[in-house]
Amino acid sequence: QNVVMDRIFSGIQPTGTPHLGNYLGAIQNWVNLQEECSSVLYSIMDMHSLTMPKEPAVLRQNILDTTAAILACGIDPKKCFLFRQSLVPEHAELAWILGCLTNVPRLLRLPQWKMKRASQNNEGTVGLLTYPVLQAADILLYKSTHVPVGEDQVLHLELAQDIAQHFNKKYGEFFPVPKAILSTTKKIKSLRDPTVKMSKSDPQKLATVNIVDSPDEIVLKFRKAVTDFTSEVTYDPAGRPGVSNLVSIHAAVTGLSIKEVLHQSVGLDTAHYKMVVAESVIQKFAPIRNEIKKLQEDKSHLIKVLKDGADKAKELAAPIYQEIRHLVGFQ
Numbered sequence: 001q002n003v004v005m006d007r008i009f010s011g012i013q014p015t016g017t018p019h020l021g022n023y024l025g026a027i028q029n030w031v032n033l034q035e036e037c038s039s040v041l042y043s044i045m046d047m048h049s050l051t052m053p054k055e056p057a058v059l060r061q062n063i064l065d066t067t068a069a070i071l072a073c074g075i076d077p078k079k080c081f082l083f084r085q086s087l088v089p090e091h092a093e094l095a096w097i098l099g100c101l102t103n104v105p106r107l108l109r110l111p112q113w114k115m116k117r118a119s120q121n122n123e124g125t126v127g128l129l130t131y132p133v134l135q136a137a138d139i140l141l142y143k144s145t146h147v148p149v150g151e152d153q154v155l156h157l158e159l160a161q162d163i164a165q166h167f168n169k170k171y172g173e174f175f176p177v178p179k180a181i182l183s184t185t186k187k188i189k190s191l192r193d194p195t196v197k198m199s200k201s202d203p204q205k206l207a208t209v210n211i212v213d214s215p216d217e218i219v220l221k222f223r224k225a226v227t228d229f230t231s232e233v234t235y236d237p238a239g240r241p242g243v244s245n246l247v248s249i250h251a252a253v254t255g256l257s258i259k260e261v262l263h264q265s266v267g268l269d270t271a272h273y274k275m276v277v278a279e280s281v282i283q284k285f286a287p288i289r290n291e292i293k294k295l296q297e298d299k300s301h302l303i304k305v306l307k308d309g310a311d312k313a314k315e316l317a318a319p320i321y322q323e324i325r326h327l328v329g330f331q
Contacts, residue, residue, distance in 0.1 A: 008033055008181070009144035011043040011085065011135075014059065014066040017292065020209040020281065021188035021198035023073065024252040025150050029183055031074040033148060040080040041142055041313060042070070044306065047085050047092065048135070051128045052116070065292075067302045069211065072291035081316070083309030085138065090314070090321040095130075095137035097328055101166050102133050102159075110155055136160035140167075140175050141317050148181040152197075171327040186237075186248045191225040194241035212289050215282045222246075222278035231269035235262055243270055250277045253284040 010030060012018075018027060034040050046063055063084065075082055085091055107113060107129050117124035139147055139160050149157050157180050164175040188198045192207040202208050206224050213221070227242040235258050237244040251261045265273050295302065325331050 006145040006176070007039040007041070007142055008037050008146045008148065009041045009043070009139050009142055009178075010148045011045040011048070011138055012066060012070065013045045013049050014062040015049075015200050016062045016065045017069045017210055017212045018066070018073075019198055019200055020211065020249065022200075023211055024185045024188055024249070025183050026148065027070055027073045027075070028185070028252075029148050029181075030070070033181070034076060034079040037146075041144070041316075042075060042080055042082050043085045043138065043313075044083070045085050045138070048131055051125070051131050063306075064299060064302050065296065067306060068292050068295035069288075071295055071302075071305070072288045073211075077305050077309060081309045081312045082305060083313045084306045087307065087310035088141075088313050088317055090141055090317045091134065091137055094141050094321060094324065095134040097324065098137050098140070098163050098167070099130055099133045101170070102136075102163060104129075106159070106162075107132060110159070112152075112156075132156045132159050133163070136163045139178050140164055141320060142313070143176055143320055144178050145176045146181050147178050148183065150183055151187065154180060154182075174323070174327065185252050188249060188252075189241065189245040191221055191245075194226060194245045209281065211285050212292055213285075215286075218282050218285075219275070219278045222274045222281070225274055227270045227274075231271075233262065233265040233268055233270060233273045243273075246270075246274065246277050250280055253280050 010026070010033075012022070012026065030042060034042075044063055044066055046059065049059060049062070067082070070082070071077075110132060112132075113124065113129055116128055120128070135156050136159060139157075140163070147157055147160075157178065161177050164177050168174055190196050190198050190202055190204070190207040191209065192202070192204045198208050200208060206221050209218060209221050225242065225246060227246070228240055230240070230243075233243060233247065234240060235244050235247045247258060247261055250256075250265075251258050254261065256264075265276065268276065322331075
C-alpha cells in the first residue's frame with residue numbers, strides 16, 4: 001500500500017487550556033498535518049471526558065477553552081473539520097456495533113483501565129472500560145487511514161486496527177486498517193518529577209506549564225524545575241532526566257535539533273540554562289496566549305465553529321454509517 005494519507009483523524013479531551021506537553025506532543029503536530037493532508041478531522045472528545053467525573057458547568061467551559069486554545073495554536077477550520085464529538089451521534093451508534101465484536105478480556109488487559117480503575121478505588125465504570133471501543137468508532141466512522149498518536153495511545157490504536165479487521169472478516173472488506181503517525185517529540189515530563197509525564201492533574205502546581213501562564217509564572221516554574229548536581233547542560237534522558245527534559249522542551253519550542261540546542265548552551269550552567277528555556281517558552285506562547293484571550297471573549301463564535309464542523313463531519317459520516325447499518329442487517 002502506498003503512503004498516501006487519505007484521511008487523518010485525531011481527538012483531544014476538553015480539559016480546558018492545554019499544557020506545554022499537550023501542545024508539543026499533539027497540537028503542534030496537528031497544525032502541520034492540516035497543511036499536508038487534504039482530509040483531516042479533529043474532534044473535541046466531550047463524550048470521552050465523561051469517563052472521569054465532571055461537573056456539567058465545568059465541562060461546558062472546558063469545551064470552549066480547549067476550542068479557543070487549539071484555534072489560537074493555528075488549527076484552521078477551513079483546512080480541517082474541527083467539531084464536537086457528541087454532536088455527531090453516529091460515534092456512539094457505531095461504538096455499540098463495534099462493542100458487540102470486542103471481547104471483554106481484551107479490554108481488561110489495557111493498561112489505562114488498570115491505572116484509572118485503581119485511581120477510582122477499583123469501581124471502574126462501564127464507560128471507563130469501553131471507551132477504547134468508542135475511540136475505535138471515532139476513527140473508523142470516517143474510514144480514517146491515519147491517526148496521530150502518542151506512545152500512551154498505541155495499544156488503543158492496535159485495538160481499533162483489530163476491530164477493523166474483525167469487522168472486515170465478518171462483513172467483507174469495508175474499513176481501511178488505520179495506521180499510526182507517531183509524534184516525533186519526546187514525551188514532555190513534569191518539571192517537579194522528570195520520571196513522570198507532564199499532566200494537568202498533577203497536584204504539584206509547579207510541575208506543569210500551561211500555555212496561558214504569565215511570563216512570571218513560566219519563569220518561576222522553570223527556576224524551580226528539578227535537575228541534578230552537575231551544572232553542565234547535557235542530554236542523557238536515562239542518567240539526567242531533569243536536564244534532558246529541559247533540553248527536549250527547548251528543542252521542541254524553538255524547532256531546533258537536540259544537537260543544535262546543546263551547541264548553543266555550551267558554557268552555561270543549569271541555573272542560567274533554565275532561564276534560557278523559560279524565555280524560549282514565553283516567546284513561543286505570548287502570541288498564542290493573547291489570541292486565546294480574544295477568542296474566549298466570543299463564545300458564540302466558538303460554539304458556531306464546533307457546530308459547523310459537526311455538520312461537515314456528519315455529512316461525511318452519514319453515508320458510511322448507512323452502509324454499516326446495511327452490512328450488519330439493520331436495514
